[in-house]
Amino acid sequence: MSHTTLQNVAELRRSIYALNKELPISTKDVDQIVEHALLHTPSSFNSQSTRLVVLHGAAHDKLWDITTEALRAIVPAENFAPTKAKLAGFKAAAGTVLFFEDQDVVKGLQEQFATYADNFPIWADHANAMTQYAIWTTLASRDVGANLQHYNPVIDDAVAAEWNIPANWKLRAQLVFGGIAAPAGEKTFAPVTDRLKIFG
Template sequence: MSKLFLEAVKARRTFYGLSKEIVVPADRIKEIVGEAVNHTPSAFNSQSSRVVVLFGEQSDKLWNMTKETLRKIVPADNFAATEERINGFANGYGTILFFEDQAVVKGLQEQFASYADNFPIWSNQSSGMLQHVIWTALVAEGLGASLQHYNPLIDAEVAQTWQLPAEWKLIAQMPFGKPTSVPGDKAFMPHSDRVKFF
C-alpha cells in the first residue's frame, strides 16, 4: 500500500496542457474533493479549509476575469505570454479554488492566545496539505492539474461573483482537465543537501 501511495505522489506533476474533454465525471470530482476536505488534517482539528469547485462555464468565467485583471497591470508588449498561459488554464475542464476561513483562524487566536502567531501559519500548512491531497488524487484519476496563485489580485471579484463569505481568504487556484502534454524532466537536489538522518 505504501508503495502505491508513493507512486501516486511521484505522478503528481504540473500539467499546463489541458483540455475540456471529460475523462472523470463531475460526481467523481465532487467525491474526491469531499473526501479530501474531510480527511486532510488541520491544527486543533480546526477544519479551516474551504473549497469552491468551478466546472465548465464557471471555470471559464474565473480565467476570463483573471485575464482581464492582468491586462490592466501587465505591459501590453508582455501581455501575449500572459494571455497564452491564462488561456491554457481556461482550456481545462474545471478549477478548484482553495480558501482558508479567517473567522476560524481568528477564533483560535482568541481562544489560545499563547499560540496566536502560529494559527495563520498552521492554517496555510493545512491548506497546502489539502492542495497536495486533491492534486495527487486528480492525477491518480487520469487528470492533469497545476497550482496557480493570482490572489490577491482577483480576490474581491471572486468573492463577489460567487457570493462567498468575506472571511474566506483565497489561497490558490487549481485548473484541471484531461492532460494534453507531458511534464518535462524534473531535477532533484541531492538528498544530502536536504535531509539529515541521525
C-alpha cells in the same frame, strides 16, 4: 495496501500545463475527490478552516476571463501577450478548485489560545496546502492532470463578487484540472544529501 502504492501515486502527481476539457472521469467524481480531501485532511487543533469552491465548465471559463481582465489592468500592454497565452492555457482546462481559509476560524483560535496566536495563520496554510496536495494527488491517480496557481490577491474581490464568497474566506490558491493533452516534462531533483539529515 502497500506503502509503494502511495509512493507510486505521489510520483504521478506533476504540474501538467497542457490540459483540455476532456476529463477521463465525471465531474461528480471530481466533486467526490474534493469532498473526501476536505473531510479527511488534518488541521491544527482540528480547526477545519479550509474552504473550497469547485468551478466546472462555464464557471471555470469565467474565472480565467476574470483573471485575464485583472492582469490586463496591471501588466503593460506591450508585455501582455505571453500572460494572455498562459491564462488561455488555464482556461482550456476543464475546471478549477479554489482554495480558501476561513479567517473567522483562525481569529477565533487566536483569541482562544493566545499563546499560539502567531502560529494559527501559518498552521491554517499548512492544512490548506495538505488539502491541495491530497486533491492534486488523487486527481493524478485518476489520470486527471493539474497545476497549482496563485493569482490571489489580484482576483480576490472579483471572485468574491462573482460567486458570493463570504468576506471571511481568504483565497489562497487555484488548482486547474483537466484532461492531459501532453505529459509533464522530465523532472529534475536537487541532491537529497543537501536536503535531508538523518540521526540516530
